[in-house]
Amino acid sequence: MVTNQRPEVLVLDVNETLSDLEPLRARFEAVGMPGHALDAWFAATLRDGFALTAAGSYAAFRTIGSDLLHSMLVGAGLDATDEVISSVLSGFTQLHAHPDVAPGLTRLRELGFRLITLTNGAAAMSEQMFAEAGVLQLLEHRLDVEKPGRWKPDAAAYRYAAEVCKTEVDRMALVAVHPWDIDGARRAGLLGYYLDRRRTPYPQAFLPADLTAPDLESLADRLAMA
Structure with missing residues (x-):
């Protein structure tokens, strides 16, 4: 499903969404x-x-x-x-980013989206990975849930990201591989963009994603046409 509303900020999950945990x-x-x-x-x-x-x-x-x-x-x-x-x-x-992260984020930034990360882990843990991938400078903020004291998918975590970005939650879209994260973001008022990296069915119990793509490059292509 594709929404007609264009978000201002893309909130990127980190673990598995951007990072490859396999190592x-x-x-x-x-x-x-x-x-x-x-x-x-x-x-x-x-x-x-x-x-x-x-x-x-x-x-x-x-x-x-x-x-x-x-x-x-x-x-x-x-x-x-x-x-x-x-x-x-x-x-x-010491994790590495998925191969599509650098070209995908570069394309999304070129399309005019503000890019931030929001993780349930520690934001500092991914700094080396982003630097290695050459995308550190593309990220306006790298956030974690320590300050709000609530893990995603609690609404407070997403609202905290909106406060830091000085925007409203309905001007943001979460990008994640986890359906529970998409569901939480949507219930908090954000759009939800599902990265279906593993080609797995999206659970019917959760609110559906506003847009689904297999990787960040495909997501950028679809947003460019929206």
Whole structure:
């Protein structure tokens, strides 16, 4: 579905939307876990972040992720020292952007969109990745949810981004690979642009995306025609 309204600001999710998490599998394997443990760990980290937000509380992504990884390692009878946990989670600072990120963001900026990022992780963790991809200068703001103290998809996280950009939420569109993020943004008043990187069906329980594209370059092409 394509909306006739053109947003002013594109709010870009980071983990999986812009970054490729696949290299983290090798870090799980290096400490004795199977590679697929990454998926369970990431999903559980989101779950606990969402749960704390629903309860009116907050903890940082790193805090929650460390606790969960510690539990997984102990449960598997593996070494669970701080050094081991850090060897896995430090991989977030060394991730690479998907191949379409640099050309896609460049094209979107050329089309006149303001570009910001908003992540449930720490904004600083992606600085090296954006610098390496040559897109750091394209990003007006790189935000995380520490200041609002609410994880996406809570409305407070998106409203915080609007406040920083000095605009209204209905002049913004979230770009993400996660349907729960699209749904949260739409309920907060933003448009929702779904990057269907994995070619997976969009859940019917969530509010539908205003636009769907397989990658950022395709998204730019579709917005150029809107």
